[in-house]
Amino acid sequence: MKTLGSTLAAVAALGLMAAPAHAQRINSGASGTFGQVQLTSGYEPDPYLVTVNGGGPIDASTVSEGCTGFVAQRPSFSLRYRAGDLPLFIAGISDADTTLLVRAPDGSWYCDDDSGGALNPQLSWDDPRSGRYQIWLGRFGNANEIATGSLHISEVAGLGQDAGDSPTGGPDFSMDPAYGAVDLASGFQPDPHTVAVAAGGAIDASTLGVPGCVGFVAQPPDFRVNWTAGSGSLPLVFSVQSEADTTLVINDAEGNWVCDDDGGNNGLNPAITFATPASGQYDVWVGTFSEGDLQESTLNISELYAQ
Numbered sequence: 001m002k003t004l005g006s007t008l009a010a011v012a013a014l015g016l017m018a019a020p021a022h023a024q025r026i027n028s029g030a031s032g033t034f035g036q037v038q039l040t041s042g043y044e045p046d047p048y049l050v051t052v053n054g055g056g057p058i059d060a061s062t063v064s065e066g067c068t069g070f071v072a073q074r075p076s077f078s079l080r081y082r083a084g085d086l087p088l089f090i091a092g093i094s095d096a097d098t099t100l101l102v103r104a105p106d107g108s109w110y111c112d113d114d115s116g117g118a119l120n121p122q123l124s125w126d127d128p129r130s131g132r133y134q135i136w137l138g139r140f141g142n143a144n145e146i147a148t149g150s151l152h153i154s155e156v157a158g159l160g161q162d163a164g165d166s167p168t169g170g171p172d173f174s175m176d177p178a179y180g181a182v183d184l185a186s187g188f189q190p191d192p193h194t195v196a197v198a199a200g201g202a203i204d205a206s207t208l209g210v211p212g213c214v215g216f217v218a219q220p221p222d223f224r225v226n227w228t229a230g231s232g233s234l235p236l237v238f239s240v241q242s243e244a245d246t247t248l249v250i251n252d253a254e255g256n257w258v259c260d261d262d263g264g265n266n267g268l269n270p271a272i273t274f275a276t277p278a279s280g281q282y283d284v285w286v287g288t289f290s291e292g293d294l295q296e297s298t299l300n301i302s303e304l305y306a307q
Contacts (some may be wrong), residue, residue: 105131186230253280
């Protein structure tokens with residue numbers, strides 16, 4: 001005769017068996033099932049390749065919105081990376097339809113399905129952080145289907161890309177600015193410092209993947225400010241004057257991408273304020289909201305106000 005305790009235990013066991021796949025949680029702190037490696041920018045050979053299995057019971061969309069495929073609880077592989085001046089590409093290669101899920105050193109989640117071509121996933125960072133990248137190779141389709149594949153980790157080129165190609169075709173702060181550069185220190189005169197530029201370009205700023213980055217810009221910066229901060233509390237303000245609808249994209253002294261569309265004081269002009277600006281290099285792109293002809297504009301740099 002069954003006891004009440006054994007009946008409840010059986011019911012509980014059935015409940016566990018019926019639990020949905022996503023009830024299992026990602027373990028982002030675990031080391032990679034197929035190993036780990038420490039790479040410093042400039043490593044050889046490039047690309048670094050490692051064989052892994054992809055797939056698992058967890059729906060990647062439950063980890064981060066927009067992600068696809070099924071992944072394991074533990075990462076497939078752990079990359080400890082010391083960044084330099086080069087971009088970073090992480091891709092999956094398999095005969096199956098695979099996906100990628102990556103937790104970057106700052107805790108952000110990134111995912112991709114087919115950007116590498118031929119159903120291969122690929123992610124890239126123009127200005128990668130140093131730290132640990134936790135990498136899951138997923139399998140598109142059903143839970144617990146397994147795909148054998150390899151991870152491609154490179155600073156030279158992504159899948160289907162020649163080493164001499166531009167890494168992503170995006171804004172490139174390593175290039176010389178089109179309209180020059182200036183050295184400014186807190187308290188500079190006259191204020192504002194103004195520069196005439198032709199706003200716009202062929203590159204969609206939204207490809208940076210940063211909130212607020214819109215419009216079309218050139219690949220090289222329009223202008224560069226080498227900034228020396230003071231001991232006071234003055235901000236550093238970039239703004240644009242134009243009859244056109246313009247945007248701003250800035251790579252700041254700490255390597256962050258910052259963007260604005262209509263934050264200026266007049267009409268459709270953008271403005272970006274750094275409340276406590278760090279000393280260093282600020283690369284500035286003046287874009288146009290819509291793709292098309294270049295537009296006459298004035299870039300203003302001030303410690304007092306936006307135009």
